[in-house]
Amino acid sequence: MSQEIVESRQTEYGKNVFAEQEKDGLMKTILRHLKDVSTIILIMAAALSFMLAIRNGHGYIEPLVIVSIVIMNLILAITQEGKAERALEALADLNSPTCIVIREGIQQQIEASELVPGDVVILESGSLVPADARLIESIGLEVDESSLTGESDPSEKDPTAKLSGKTPIGDQINMLFSGCLVTAGRGTAVVTSTGMNTQIGRIAGFLGNTKHDKTPLQKRLDKVGKTISCIAIVSAVFLFAIGMRQGEDFWSMVLMAVAWQLLQFQKL
Numbered sequence: 001m002s003q004e005i006v007e008s009r010q011t012e013y014g015k016n017v018f019a020e021q022e023k024d025g026l027m028k029t030i031l032r033h034l035k036d037v038s039t040i041i042l043i044m045a046a047a048l049s050f051m052l053a054i055r056n057g058h059g060y061i062e063p064l065v066i067v068s069i070v071i072m073n074l075i076l077a078i079t080q081e082g083k084a085e086r087a088l089e090a091l092a093d094l095n096s097p098t099c100i101v102i103r104e105g106i107q108q109q110i111e112a113s114e115l116v117p118g119d120v121v122i123l124e125s126g127s128l129v130p131a132d133a134r135l136i137e138s139i140g141l142e143v144d145e146s147s148l149t150g151e152s153d154p155s156e157k158d159p160t161a162k163l164s165g166k167t168p169i170g171d172q173i174n175m176l177f178s179g180c181l182v183t184a185g186r187g188t189a190v191v192t193s194t195g196m197n198t199q200i201g202r203i204a205g206f207l208g209n210t211k212h213d214k215t216p217l218q219k220r221l222d223k224v225g226k227t228i229s230c231i232a233i234v235s236a237v238f239l240f241a242i243g244m245r246q247g248e249d250f251w252s253m254v255l256m257a258v259a260w261q262l263l264q265f266q267k268l
Helices: 003-013 026-034 037-056 061-092 199-210 216-245 250-267
Strands: 098-103 106-111 120-124 132-144 181-193
Touching: 026 037, 026 061, 037 061, 120 132
Parallel strands: none
Antiparallel strands: 098 106, 098 120, 120 181, 132 181
């Protein structure tokens, strides 16, 4: 492969590296989670409870419990995002820093980040596969693919294998995957995918999105939570209006409205 083709493909496909995920600061992360409707209502309920506690001179346990729940939710959310970031860093460590390729008929060592689809790489025992590649030839080649498949035993590779349909990664014995370790033998392969287009790159992309995207179950739970929140607010306002119309004490009705909202959240 000529240098002109390499430069053209680097422009088209980019570097053979994972896309850098934007890291939010602590305050930005906290504010993002505080935007949740249920959290906002809990904060409002805590504020009203504190006002009533100050007016009556007792009963600080209830507002403190509400604030504690909000704080614990924030801690859990931030911790989860931190785990996702550490997982991304661990995946990045699986990338090989250098590799051996054949360009313009010459065997040479280059930075793995400079690889492009179409490059021919040479691998031997102890090498980290620098990108997803189609095996051309091999001698006793075995590769540890546990990072992708979970299988502890090395996979024996065969460049002559013919696969059809959507074959699971663990059964693609004529393919090599980025980040996997060659445990025995040697082989030559042509790069098919680099960077975020590799199998491990897709996992990295998923982990990056996990910090902000929610699972279908979480989305359904959020929808249920918003529905219950709306019902709690409307019913609390309704009870407050009825009490005031009947001449009840203002603060007593505020206390009843707050208690009613908290009862609905206990059901949630």
